[in-house]
Amino acid sequence: MDISKILKPEAVRVLGSMTSKKRLFQELGEVAASAYGLPAAVAIDGLQERESLGPTGVGHGIALPHARLEGLDRIVGLFFRLEKPMDFDSVDRQPVDLIFTLFAPKDSGVEHLKALALISRTMRDQQVCAKLRANLAPATIYAILTESRPQAAA
Template identity: 75%
Template sequence: MNLAKILAPEAVKVCGHLTSKKRLFQDLGELASAAYGLDASVAIDSLQERESLGPTGVGHGIALPHARLDGLERVVGVFLRLEKPLDFDSVDRQPVDLVFSLFAPKESGVEHLKALALVSRTMRDPAILTKLRANSDPATLHAILTESRDTRAA
C-alpha cells in the first residue's frame, strides 16, 4: 500500500483561516466529495461522530481524522495544510496545521488500519513535515506525500 493509491492530487488543499473543528470537518467533507464523489454531509457527520469518541489530534501539529462510510469501495484520503493553526484538542494541546483525513469502507477492517498506519508513519517523519510546512502549492504537497519510500505495514 502506498499513499499515491489513497490520495488523489485533487484531494490536497491549502486553507486559510478556519475558526473551528466543525468548519474543518466541513472542508474535509467537501474536498472528499469533490475528489471522490462522496456525500459531503455523510462524510462530515461520520468524521464528527468518530471525533466524539476521542480527539484525532495526534500531536506535533498533526490531526488524522478518519471515518468509515457505507458504499465506499476503497480507502481514500484528503489532506489539508492550514495556514493558521487550529485548536483541535490534540493530545499535546498544540494547535494543528497538517490534517490528513481517511475515509474507509464500513467493513474495511485491516485495510483501514494499514492505511492509518501508513499515514501515521508518513506524518511522523520530520523531513516530510518540514517540507509540508514550507510549501503552499497543492501539487507540491501531493508530491511530497506520495513520493516513493518504504511503505511496509507496521
C-alpha cells in the same frame, strides 16, 4: 499500499485558516464530495461521530481524522495544510496545521488499519512535515506526500 493509491491530487488543499473543527469537517466533506463523489453530509457525520469518541489530533501539529462509511468501495484520503494552525484538542494541546483525513468502507477491517499506519508513519517523519510546512502549492504537497519511502513495520 502507498499514499498515491488513496490520495488524489485534487484532494490536497492549502487553506488560510479554519475557525473551528466543525467548519473544518464541513470543508473536508465538500472536498470529499468533489474529489471522490462522497455525499458531503455522510462524510461530515462520519468524521464528527469518530471525533466524539476522542480527538484525532496526534500531536506535533498533526491531526488524522478518519471515518468508516457505508457505500464506499475503497479507502480514500484528503490532505489539508493550514497556513494558520487551529485548536484541535490534540494530545499535546498544540494547534494543528497538517490534517490527513481517511475515509474507509464500513467493513474495511485490516485495510483501514494499514492505511492509518501508513499515514501515521509518513506524518511522524519530521523531514516530511518540514517540507509540507515549507510549501503552499497543492501539487508540491501532493508530490511530497506520495514520493516513495522505505517501508517499515507499523
